[in-house]
Amino acid sequence: MADTSTILLVIANGEEWAGVRKLLVNEYGYRVLVAHSIKKAMDTTEEAIVDLVICESVLDGEDAIGVLQQCRVSCPNAMRILVKEPNGNDGNYHQAAELGAIYQFIRKPIDEEQIGLVVKRALEASELARRHRLISRELKLNENSPLFSSEPAGKVVAKCSNFEKLVYISEPMAELCSIAKQAAGTDLPILIQGETGTGKELMARAIHFNSDRTDSPLLVQNCGGMSDELLHSELFGHKRGAFTGAISDRLGLFRAADGGTVFLDEISEVSASFQVSLLRFVQEGEIKPLGSDHVSHCNVRILCASNRRLEKMVEAGEFRRDLYFRLKGFELVVPPLRERRDDISVLAEFFVRKYSESMNVKLLGISNNVLDQLQHYDFPGNVRELENEIRRLVALAKDGEYLTTRHLSKEIASATPKQSKDDIQRNLAIDGNSLKEKVESLEKILVSEALKRLRWNQSEVARELGLSRVGLANKIKRYDLQNLH
Ligand SMILES: Nc1ncnc2c1ncn2[C@@H]1O[C@H](COP(=O)(O)OP(=O)(O)OP(=O)(O)O)[C@@H](O)[C@H]1O
Ligand SMILES: [Mg+2]
Incomplete structure (x- = not known):
């Protein structure tokens, strides 16, 4: 359970629930998110970490129990409470209860104090269940069990943090x-x-859910690979007849998100003329739909992302400096995974849990060998690449097993520990004074490293180092490397 638990209210009428919301926030100190539609509820559980969901059984005349079923996948540890109607019209209640999608139900009329207490107890039960999972896991890891197979068992990875x-x-x-x-x-x-x-x-998404705009929409636009006209129409809207194919008026994303947030992905890809329209919007909140003379205003917060460094593009004259400075009210640079290797293990564990739950495979965890091998790899595709690797490993694993190196992809399986610059410098500093002696000592290091890594397969080592078999044998003899074998 997070320090402040997050409760999601999936409710039709905000006023009816105002008292409950106030009680949960003021008396209990929980964070409360509200969704008035099934879509908003689904989006919220996908994007925010929710500890408990209270869901009315019927929303806008539609059966809303599906939201609780969806939660089992997107927030598997969230407690799920259903609020039944007083007249007993409860949709697919029995089916959902049987599937384990519901922890508890409450019948209307709303009793604020009862709900407060039920929520508190449910969160306590959830915390107990979490501790129970951790303890059983540790016990299993300490058991001298044959399930650990030939590879040593996985460590319990330290408790990680979350930002949504x-x-x-x-x-x-x-x-x-x-x-x-x-x-x-x-x-x-x-x-x-x-x-x-x-x-x-x-x-x-985490930023939107931690802003004051969380009750309003977050709309996403990818700016890559789109013509100016289309992008303009998507964001600013258009009037009917503005261009061929514009058969009706279009509101545009900015006005649709009024009061909320718009996330512009791949912002580096927009044209110079689009940058001008965007600058006007960011400065004045001005919107002029294509084909219209009318300028309107709206209040939207902009978040942008780019894989290309915008400051370099500004230096090269490819991106407007004034727009760049407007967009970076704050600038966050997410480091590549290879520069934060501590995250590799916790992410791997997280993805194992995620995919073993969704694929219904009961795994014991990840073996140390896999964790070590992941540490040696540079992950050019970053977390996405790690996620894809783990998803594949989980799909290939069987109940009761650890994930082992057997199915690791070739690139990851062949990754070798990096020798840091410091190591090389240290080695160079230790052996030899003259350049010749230092070069020889480096050659010794490289040959012995390759021999160890390729398990003394001398043909492979010779091929990798560009030596003949005889040449390699000479070096082994010269540097007295036989005793490493
Ligand atoms: N710290 C993290 N914790 C959990 N999952 C993560 C984390 N970082 C990335 N992911 C997962 O990795 C995948 C890629 O993340 P995301 O789409 O946010 O990356 P991106 O930087 O926007 O990539 P791109 O530049 O290619 O659009 C997603 O499936 C996401 O859920
Ligand atoms: Mg992206």
Whole structure:
């Protein structure tokens, strides 16, 4: 359970629930998110970490129990409470209860104190269940069980932190998320930069859910690969007849998100003329739909993301400097995974849990060998690549097993520990005074490293180092490496 538990109210009428909301926030200190539609409820459980959901059985005349079923996948540890109608019209209640989608139900009319107490007890039960899972896991890890197979068992990975759905433990991410949380509370635009797959979109969603705009929409537009006309029409809207195919008026994303947040992904890709329209919007909140003379205004917070460094593009004259400075009210740079290796294990564990739950495979965890091998790999595709790897490993694993190195992809399986610059310098400093002696000592290091890594397969080592078999044998003899074998 997070320090402050988050409760999601999926309710038709905000007024009817105003008292409950006030009680949960003021008396119990919970964070309360509200969704008035099934879609908004689904989006919220996808994007925010929710500890408990209270859902009315019927919303806008529609059966809303599906929201609780969806929660089992998107927030598996959230407690789920159903509020039944007084007249007994409860949709698919029995089916959902049987599937385990419901922890408890309450019947209307609303009794604020009863709900407060039920929520408190449910969260306590959830915390107990969490501790129980942790303890059983540790016990299992300590057992001398044959299930551990030939590879040593996985460590219990340290408790990680969350910024909504972002999982991390490393120092750089902790610092970044702490700035992001502060930035979320201001209304300034935020520019999120970082390589592909580092979690920029997840960061943008977490920021929206931690801002004052959380009850209003978050709309996303990818700006890559779109013509100016289309992008303009998507964001600013158009009048009927503005261009061929514009058969009716279109509101545009900015006005649809009025009061909320718009996330512009791949902002580096917009044209120079579009940058001008965007600048006008960011400065004045002005919107001029295509084909219209009428200028209107709306209040939207902008978040942007880019994998290309915008400051470099500004230097190269490819992106407007004034727009760049407007967009980076805050600038967050998400580091690549290889620069925060501490996150690899907690993310791997997180993805194992996520995919073993959704694929219904009962795994014991990840073996140390897999965790070690993941540490050696550079992950050019960052967290997305790690996630895909773990998803594949889980799909290939069987109940009661650890994830082992058997199915690791070739690139990851062949990754080798990096020798840091310091190591090389140290080695160079230790052996030899003259250049010749230092070069020889480096050659010795490289040959012995390759021999160890390729398990003394001398043909492979010779091929990798560009030597003949005889040449390699000479070096082994010369540097007296036989005793390493
Ligand atoms: N810290 C994290 N915790 C959990 N999941 C993460 C984290 N970072 C990234 N992911 C997952 O990795 C995948 C890629 O993340 P996301 O789409 O946010 O990256 P991105 O930086 O926007 O990538 P791109 O530049 O390619 O658009 C998603 O499935 C996301 O859920
Ligand atoms: Mg993205």
